[in-house]
Amino acid sequence: MPELPEVETVRKGLNQLVAGATITSVDVFWNRMITPPFSSERFQEELIGEQIHTIERRGKYLIFLLDNWAMISHLRMEGKFTVTKTGEPYQKHTHVVFHLADNRDLRYLDVRKFGRFSLVPIDKKEKYAPIENLGPEPTPIQFTLDNFHDKLSRTGRSIKAVILDQHVVAGVGNIYADESLFQAKINPMKPANQLNEGETKRLRDAIIDVIANAVEAGGTTIRTYKNTLGEAGKFQVKLNVYGKTNQACPRCGTPIEKTKVAQRGTHYCPHCQGSIDLYEKKEPKG
Template sequence: MPELPEVEVVRRGLNQTISKTVITDVDVFWNRMITPPFSSEKFKEVLIGEQIHTVERRGKYLIFLLDHWAMISHLRMEGKFEVSKADEPLKKHTHVVFHLNDNRQLRYLDVRKFGRFALVPIDKQDEYGPIQKLGPEPTPETFKILDFQNRLSKTSRAIKTVILDQQVVAGVGNIYADESLFEAKINPQKPANKLNEEETKHLHEAIIDVIGRAVQAGGSTIRSYKNTFGEEGHFQVLLNVYGKKNEACPRCGTPIEKIKVGQRGTHFCPNCQIYIDDDKKGAL
């Protein structure tokens, strides 16, 4: 699934390529991608003639700011946008096409068809339910350590599960959760309320650092992710633990293990990220 770094790179690419263009027509080939109460026909009707002023991002959501509407897009597992000339053949898995006034098309492709589009009036974009529930962006300006400490102190859920919670911090997914926990030397199974002040500080810093470096590297291409220009990300070559099962830990040489935490595949170093559960009297 594209996480914050990948979505941010897509946002930047879209602003470079389609900003100030006008939508002249819309094709929807998979109606379920349009979120009620809008039908695919109504979605098409209200978008014709709208100018794309800019594209913003909140967490993993892309927000297209038009004349009268905010079009909110979530890429889900494998969604992607491509900008193509109007006469180029449609690729397989193309489900929504926005015709632009410069003889180009903004095309949305999605192998699994999980992506969604929602429309809200431009002056009510902040009232969109899923976005209202999002936690802070993982930046020094918005992701405050005291708020993070307070959140962790109130739950005994595994710390990996907690930092995947979009209400705690927006945009962190499986890849960057594993990488942040490794950088902070924290076991992903450790209950959040058992992290001490120093561990919480290190994890807070690691999340900001890992996400920031991933954005700079263009995100991570693990399966099918490509940016708006069809380019793969580069951060995957810098990953320390994610997808590295049985490979040597870059810090200590211990084989990386993969377990399930909250039903999510989780990679960690059993030597660098030790957690002794006092209640169970054993190492996890």
């Protein structure tokens, strides 16, 4: 958390609130959030006078398009942005503050301090390595069945591990992986290269559908997530398996089980998706 739907919702809120604003100065209270080769001092200097033209998203990355720079932000586990009047007391866990010319602040808060900011010349934003290496966005046009089938055929890793891999499809995290696999009726432990054509198509369609519905609902609020406008997501009311351990499967009534796949807590229906005992629990690396 946050995953693609939450980041997309944050992007929309930021565009409503700060697109067109000019940065007058920046305060960095946790230097490690600024990625090399930039020091926090140079990061602050380069952003003075830069206008925020728009905010884009790629996978789970936010991309602030400025005059000369693309400022790339990754929220990681619990990062979030707020917009306040300049001079208001800082909330706990405020680590980066962008002072704007209209007497407002764009503030970045992060309980775990895992979030990161990078500066890339505006004409090289597509070459930023973490973004350049991302898989396709989970949309009908970009996330093609042929490409997905090719990726699955090349690995014996569990299918859940594969769809969590950002090089295969961008933006899918733990919540939406569980929900997509449930919708497609596929066991999360099943080796990717054992999915037949029908299963591959069902899963591809499920990923696109689940992500689109979550974006429309403003994301999922499990613990602390709120968007930039201070609103909680609403997709949690539509969850079928995630966080539903021992509750009845909405399709067949079998209690939902929780296990660990790809080192992540994993929720599934042992009737609709099959028992994990059908597959070896030790996953291959390749």
